[in-house]
Amino acid sequence: MPADAPSTSGSAASVAALKDVPTEPGAPKPDPIVVADNITRQFGGLKAVDVDHVEIQRGVITALIGPNGAGKTTFFNLLTGFDKPDTGEWSFNGQTLKNVAPHKIARRGMVRTFQLTKVLSKLTVLENMRLGATGQRGEGFLAAPLRMLWSGQEQSNTERARELLSRFKLDAKEDEFAGSLSGGQRKLLEMARALMVSPELVMLDEPMAGVNPALKQSLLGHVKSLREDGMTVLFVEHDMDMVRDISDWVIVMAQGRVIAEGPPSSIMADQRVIDAYLGAHHDTDISELEDVLASEGHGGITAEIGEDK
Numbered sequence: 192m193p194a195d196a197p198s199t200s201g202s203a204a205s206v207a208a209l210k211d212v213p214t215e216p217g218a219p220k221p222d223p224i225v226v227a228d229n230i231t232r233q234f235g236g237l238k239a240v241d242v243d244h245v246e247i248q249r250g251v252i253t254a255l256i257g258p259n260g261a262g263k264t265t266f267f268n269l270l271t272g273f274d275k276p277d278t279g280e281w282s283f284n285g286q287t288l289k290n291v292a293p294h295k296i297a298r299r300g301m302v303r304t305f306q307l308t309k310v311l312s313k314l315t316v317l318e319n320m321r322l323g324a325t326g327q328r329g330e331g332f333l334a335a336p337l338r339m340l341w342s343g344q345e346q347s348n349t350e351r352a353r354e355l356l357s358r359f360k361l362d363a364k365e366d367e368f369a370g371s372l373s374g375g376q377r378k379l380l381e382m383a384r385a386l387m388v389s390p391e392l393v394m395l396d397e398p399m400a401g402v403n404p405a406l407k408q409s410l411l412g413h414v415k416s417l418r419e420d421g422m423t424v425l426f427v428e429h430d431m432d433m434v435r436d437i438s439d440w441v442i443v444m445a446q447g448r449v450i451a452e453g454p455p456s457s458i459m460a461d462q463r464v465i466d467a468y469l470g471a472h473h474d475t476d477i478s479e480l481e482d483v484l485a486s487e488g489h490g491g492i493t494a495e496i497g498e499d500k
């Protein structure tokens with residue numbers, strides 16, 4: 192279903208409410224689940240994040256895009272408590288998240304996916320799911336006795352893990368090492384693991400990276416189903432097909448700042464966005480943007496870069 196088409200789900204009202212939101216950086220949303228103000232993060236002489244104001248609409252799929260080094264991952268880390276901003280305030284469901292530990296943020300319902308690391312690869316699929324139930328204390332928590340981790344809540348956690356594995360068609364793999372999964376299956380496991388805490392907001396870090404084209408459609412279906420189930424989705428992605436296909440709203444960052452916001456169709460034609468990608472190194476397939484340039488009589492992105500030299 193094209194992103195702009197009316198949704199038939201319970202999220203339809205949230206999606207429809209975006210129609211009247213102005214397409215400008217920091218635009219207020221009718222029902223924001225996250226509100227962030229004056230968030231900055233400096234690394235040495237570099238201001239990696241410098242966001243004046245941003246709101247994430249509840250119940251919709253928002254894409255966070257921008258060229259390499261724009262500050263997207265750092266901003267994700269700041270919102271979810273895995274890094275501390277130098278300045279700023281942000282709230283989730285109206286409650287401040289400043290100085291709240293990441294696992295507590297996850298338990299409040301705001302959770303991010305993590306790429307499957309070496310350590311997690313050596314655990315089975317089911318063990319990875321059980322770790323998700325801890326609210327992502329991080330790998331350091333693995334040092335604690337696993338017995339402690341699995342006590343008490345073990346049975347209900349295992350039941351929930353199995354339900355989710357079945358939903359993501361990974362149930363046959365529960366005893367296999369996570370490291371043996373294909374790229375696409377890993378992404379499904381990352382998503383399933385995040386759902387262990389029954390979140391309201393799921394933040395996906397490059398869900399399409401390393402996924403073979405045949406699995407992409409199925410993965411897109413799973414992301415859309417999160418929205419159909421009433422969850423809010425915020426994802427960082429370089430794959431413009433995914434951005435165009437499933438996002439209801441797009442926020443663009445460049446050099447730490449939010450430079451544009453809007454529905455995917457208008458964002459892909461936004462001159463500020465095209466300029467940001469042209470002026471920076473990027474991993475994004477910007478053929479969509481290139482088409483826009485070509486239709487406006489430019490020589491295409493390669494030619495544009497050539498002219499700049």
Ligand SMILES: Nc1ncnc2c1ncn2[C@@H]1O[C@H](COP(=O)(O)OP(=O)(O)OP(=O)(O)O)[C@@H](O)[C@H]1O
Pocket residue numbers: 234237239257258259260261262263264265266
């Ligand atoms: N821990 C760190 N120490 C020093 N510099 C950092 C650190 N983390 C990020 N940076 C720098 O901050 C800037 C923003 O990086 P970030 O990873 O947030 O960008 P991004 O938009 O996610 O990029 P990409 O799309 O390439 O993943 C980059 O210049 C990066 O080199």
